[in-house]
Amino acid sequence: MSTFNWWGDWRPTLTPHTGNLQPTDLIECTSIVGGATVNTAITGAQIIAAASGGSATWGGITGTLSSQTDLQTALNAKQDTLVSGTNIKTVNSTSLLGSGDISLPSNKIAIGTNVTGTIANTISANALLPANTLVTGKPCMIHLKARGRRVSGASAVIACGMYRNTSVSLSGATFLGQIQIGATNTLGQLERHLFWDGAGNISVHFPATLVSDMINNGSYTTSVINPAVDNYFLYTIQCSNAGDTGQMQWGLYIIYA
Amino acid sequence: MLNTFTYNEIEYTITGPIEVISDTQLHVETDKGIILVDDTMDIYKELTNG
Numbered sequence: 001m002s003t004f005n006w007w008g009d010w011r012p013t014l015t016p017h018t019g020n021l022q023p024t025d026l027i028e029c030t031s032i033v034g035g036a037t038v039n040t041a042i043t044g045a046q047i048i049a050a051a052s053g054g055s056a057t058w059g060g061i062t063g064t065l066s067s068q069t070d071l072q073t074a075l076n077a078k079q080d081t082l083v084s085g086t087n088i089k090t091v092n093s094t095s096l097l098g099s100g101d102i103s104l105p106s107n108k109i110a111i112g113t114n115v116t117g118t119i120a121n122t123i124s125a126n127a128l129l130p131a132n133t134l135v136t137g138k139p140c141m142i143h144l145k146a147r148g149r150r151v152s153g154a155s156a157v158i159a160c161g162m163y164r165n166t167s168v169s170l171s172g173a174t175f176l177g178q179i180q181i182g183a184t185n186t187l188g189q190l191e192r193h194l195f196w197d198g199a200g201n202i203s204v205h206f207p208a209t210l211v212s213d214m215i216n217n218g219s220y221t222t223s224v225i226n227p228a229v230d231n232y233f234l235y236t237i238q239c240s241n242a243g244d245t246g247q248m249q250w251g252l253y254i255i256y257a
Numbered sequence: 258m259l260n261t262f263t264y265n266e267i268e269y270t271i272t273g274p275i276e277v278i279s280d281t282q283l284h285v286e287t288d289k290g291i292i293l294v295d296d297t298m299d300i301y302k303e304l305t306n307g
Contacts, residue, residue, distance in 0.1 A: 120279040121293070163293060171298055172264045175284055175291035208291075223290035224267070238279065 021047060093135045112248030114151055115237035121161060124148075124248035125235040126168045134227035138257065139198040146235045146251035147189045150181055153244030157181060160188050160248065161236040164202075164225070168232050174223045176204055176233075179211050181246070200224060262300040264292075275304060 014026055025044030030037050066072050082088045084095040094102055112125035125146075134140065148160030158181040165173035181188040191212050195203050203222040205213035225231060235251035260271045273286030281296040283304060294301050 121282055166265070170282070170293045171295050172267075173293045174289070175293060204290075221290050 023048060093138055109250055109252040110235065110248075111250055112148075112235060112237070114245050114247045115239060116151075116245035117242055119238065119240060119242050121159070121170060121236050121238040123168060123170060123234050124237045124246070125251045127233045127235075127251060127253055129231040129233060129253070131228055131230050133255070134196045134225070135198070136200075136227070137198050140196050140255055140257040142194040142196065142202075143191065143254045143256065144176065144194065144233055144251070145189070145191045145253075147187060147249045148179075148181060148235075148237060149188075149247055149249045150186045151245040151247050153239070153241060154184060156183055156239065156241035156244060158188075158240070158244060158246040159236075159238040160190060160246070161238065162190065162192055162251075163234040163236060164223075165232055165234060166226070166229055168234065170234065170236065173234060175208070177206075177208055177210075177213065179209060187249075196225070196227075200227075262303075264298060264300065 014024075021044045023043065023045035027042045027044075027047075029040045029042060031040070032038075061068060061071075080087055082097060084090060084097050088096055090096065091102060096102070108127040108129075110125040110127040115122045115124050129142075144162055146160065146162060148158065150158055159178050160181065161178040162176040163170060163173035164176060165171075176194070177190055177192045179188050179190045189211060191214070192204055193213055197203070201222050202225045203220045206218050206221045210218075233251065233253055235248040237246035237248060239246050262269055262271070267289065269285075269287040269289055269292060271285060272288050275286070276284040278284055278293075281301075283294045283301065285292050285294050285304065294304065296302075
């Protein structure tokens, strides 16, 4: 005769059924302890809870990941981590990663103020070239344009000039070009094309008193610029008669990178 | 004759003519372009007395 440590059965008083285990099912197990029978009741609810696992403990997925089709589909829908210069481009060598704003410096325009009561060369307008706009290793051209006008007076010429400096001051500023509005004229426009060599220097075609540097094969002048600090383009008025009033109506620059 | 000056920690070498553009301002041709020198700069007095 065989000896059993455990045996059990459905509790005989419950209504029998077929199909899945139900929470109300009750199984009675019996064992022999010290020569006496001990009954242990296990409910269907206890078995279902144990089978569904309770609180999950996550670990490594065994088997092939791609066989976890729903997980693999969700992973496939995710975007790769952005890596500047690899799967996302830069703008003028500036990374787009992270928060914040990247301002675009091109097409800066400045409206001038009146200059009168002096025959000294005087700033009428300025346009900021922000630090690090010019990038080492990235040559570019800067096109400066400006229009001066005679606001009042008609007795003498008015000079309209362009300079560059690291502050809004003419002291130590680098001269870029100048034209003169004749005694009977009211407007004068000038333009200059600066070339940033990507290494620390700016050169400008130097027909100093011509309206445009595109109409003459004059010489070049080169000046050192520190691109790591703010620079300013200064648009100046110089009245040869202190009683006249002149103005840089507007001055602007455009960067062609 | 003075042929170099320093302003804002940049040393300039005078390479060409000095033009008087007003009673307080000069255009000075240097190795770093034409620089406006005015009477707020130490070099102005030296250049106008020279």
